[in-house]
Amino acid sequence: MNSAAILSELRYLAPEIAMLAVAAAAMFVHLFFPRRGRRWAGYVAFAGIAATCGVLLLTPQSSGVIMAGTLVADRFAVFLKLTALVSALLTIGLSFRFFDVEGGEPGEIYYLLPLALVGIMAAVSSADLITTYVAFEVFAIPSYILAGVFKKERRSGEAGVKYFFLGSLSSALMLLGMALVFGLTGETSYAVISRSLQDINTHLALTGMILFFSGLFFKAALVPFHQWAPDVYEGAPTPLVVFLSTAPKAAVFAILIRSMITIFTGFRAEWSLIFQGIALVTMFWGNLAALIQTNIKRMMAYSAIAQAGYIVIGLAAWGELAQTAVLFYLFIYVFMNAAAFGLILLVRKGGTFGETIDDMRGLARRSPGAAAAILVVLLSLTGIPPTAGFMGKYFLFAAAVEKGMYLVVVAGALNSVISLFYYFKIGRAMFMEAPEASAAVSAPARRSAWAEIVIGVSAVIVLIWGLFPSLLSDFAASSVLIRF
């Protein structure tokens, strides 16, 4: 492959290049305008990421591999990149609110986020083991900083360090798995490996797959590789948790799906079983652990874990419908998570944001609109119509029923019931309990309505896609990955 061909293929990378430009622009604004630069860097990042969404949709897609077989720029990638970008947009919106109230805005986040996005976008597109690994690290390093960026809060530093150590561990696991696969085949490209792995010692290859997947499960916080998540989510600044809990999953699920149908296509029975098991324990563990939390942030951390468990059902139930369901759910998951964590930014107690369920008491009287929007999102998280969350679960369950996986479906259905209990602790506090008599709990001194905007937009979108799911599911269905 000559360099001219590679240069001409750069046009497929327009979104990644644009995102790098956004990061650079935000960094310069932050550096050269010391007084207002921090917030302006944020605006630059927000506008830049939004523009990149447009670039992403306009960039031509290639049907085959590009850049010497390391990347793919297909519709599947576009869908998941869009998912990550939207997550970043919502994160920045919530960050404005968070730092408006807390002060001490770290301008770094506005170029670290685009940098992390570049990593995620590359990982989503990657079709080569080395590229996958490097892309994940490009994402991981900024994200460790993002978790620990809020210096005022000790827990944030702790979260950053924890995330760093456990993240490195997961990278190591993934690398080990890759090394096994590479050792067996002598190849790094997914497509090539898939041809040569067929007739190779299956035990070693299976071990390689399990290690590789374990690393990915770690990054997606699936049980039993989830222990870091609640601590990190609790400590990290709330808006950034939205990003950390959703965007990497787009990359993880992309890699999982790509590798499932190429490298590990011969292990279909094994990985289906693994995914069923992971789905079961993730749903149950996440939901049961969420039941006993009193801190909303921790509760939502476990909720985010459990929600990912539902998505894994779609991986287990391999097929076009299942993949549509996975894409659909990942996309709405971003909105639901943003609103669920954004809820914390609505209430101020003492010098911090109200983090316990009791702090939400009487919110429906203080701000009925926001409470109604949160209610819609809670319904969606539980999976009650007419919300997108219901439709997402419905597609996932349907895919599993199609394959006769009744056990996971029944378990998933049961988990919806379990989750109702803790989600509606918040509903109950907002609507049914009287606000505390003391004035300790109040709305934050308002300087911006960003949290309300993010929650409101999420609620409206979740409702629209619940009533007219085809708007999103057709897009998802046309983006499924059938083959390279």
Next chain:
Amino acid sequence: MTLLGIPILTFVTFFPLAGILVVLLLPGKRGKAIKLAANIVTGLELLATLFLLTGFNGASGEMQFLERAVWIPSFHVQYLLGIDGISLLLVLLTSLLTFLATLSSWAAIKDRLKEYYIFLLLLEVGMIGVFVSLDLVLFYVFWEVMLVPMYFLIGIWGGERKLYAAIKFFLYTLFGSVMMLVGILVMYFHYGTFDYMAILQSGSVLPGTLQMWVFLAFALGFAIKVPMFPFHTWLPDAHVEAPTAGSVILAGVLLKMGTYGFLRFSLPFFPDASRKFVPLMIVLALISIVYGALVSLMQKDMKKLIAYSSVSHMGFVMLGLFTFSPLAVKGAVLQMINHGISTGALFLIVGVLYERRHTRLISEFGGLSSRMPVYAAVFLIISMSSIGLPGLNGFIGEFMILMGAWTVNWVWAAIAATGIVLGAGYMLWLYQRVMFGKLTNPANESLKDLTLREFATFLPLIILAFWIGIMPKPFLDVLDKPVEKIVRIVNPGYYETAAQAPVRLPAPVPAKAGSSEAR
């Protein structure tokens, strides 16, 4: 048929949404305007549902006023509405009871009016939607949508243990319905459609074991709603803690969704499994009848007493459905309506006292008939209707069910009949303790009789109680064909033997009942 240019069923389903919009736009301080708006909307909704009658062909067993549109094309989900005689009666019951419940809330609800009426109207959308939708997914959506407003009605405006009761109601019913969802999905991959009529027309049924499992999945969803013993424990809590309007709608409409589901979906979709599970369903129905009545006997709280009586009465409906005889099935549908009328009215009656005294303990009352003569008369009529006194509605339904059950197995009828005796026991005893005797409690000295508004809420129910009791024919006529259609699927043997030996049919119902089953 259309109303204001909108297809009629869409109109009656979503009209309350317009009311929600109006209430939403009114400022929260204008309490009276909000109340008035809600009452007008539910009143207009009642008129709109009555308008259905003008175009309805009662002699047909087909689905009418069909509306069909594609909703989720990739999944063959349709927006498919239609009603037959069974749904028609239930839609009318829903709009009537919602209207009366709204009217009864006028003085009872004092705070957060705006939210209250929004939830009430939203509830109506869900309830009507359940009875008119013929696509399984659409049905499921309405089925679930309804849970949320009811949860809030109990949880915000309920009694002392409202928080517990609200979440218990929500968890129980959601548990049942998610299992039903799994069943619906299994059906989709067998039939390739969610269309109720297409599934029936296909003439095929799920294979043996699978059919049983799916039947059980549906049955769990429906049985919790009915509620059948042993799934009934959410009911006393929810009924007792709910505000009066909530109890009226819970007992009057929500419970019917369970039995409606059995009749509409379980019996025709899973005929083999239905037949196979007859012993189980009948035993549970009989336990519900007797157990519900026995527990009612020993209640100290009026609302709890009526709540448990619902378990007993709904047991009758289940008994009627699972005899698979057209007579009893029709009786069961009529009994659904009757129970809505009489139990709805009973909760209103308790509500009247609760509003005045803020207690529902039977021991707090006694001798009220001297202070509240009109109330006493209303209470008496409704009690008699609930007991099943000939000439009133309850009698017709119970009698038809018992007769149908008798022809299948006399033991069932005999056990169920004890439920009627016990029913007379607890109702009369309740009436005696509350209304008769000496007025001993000084707090009751100044009780006021029914106001005009309160009387107006009872009047339609009393008229209906007499009407069905004396002239049930118009109600039974619309049920004839739809019920026959379902029975033909689940119990084809009935019509074959009936054709060979028409003499075996039971004797006509006494003239007073006015219904002739001779064929």
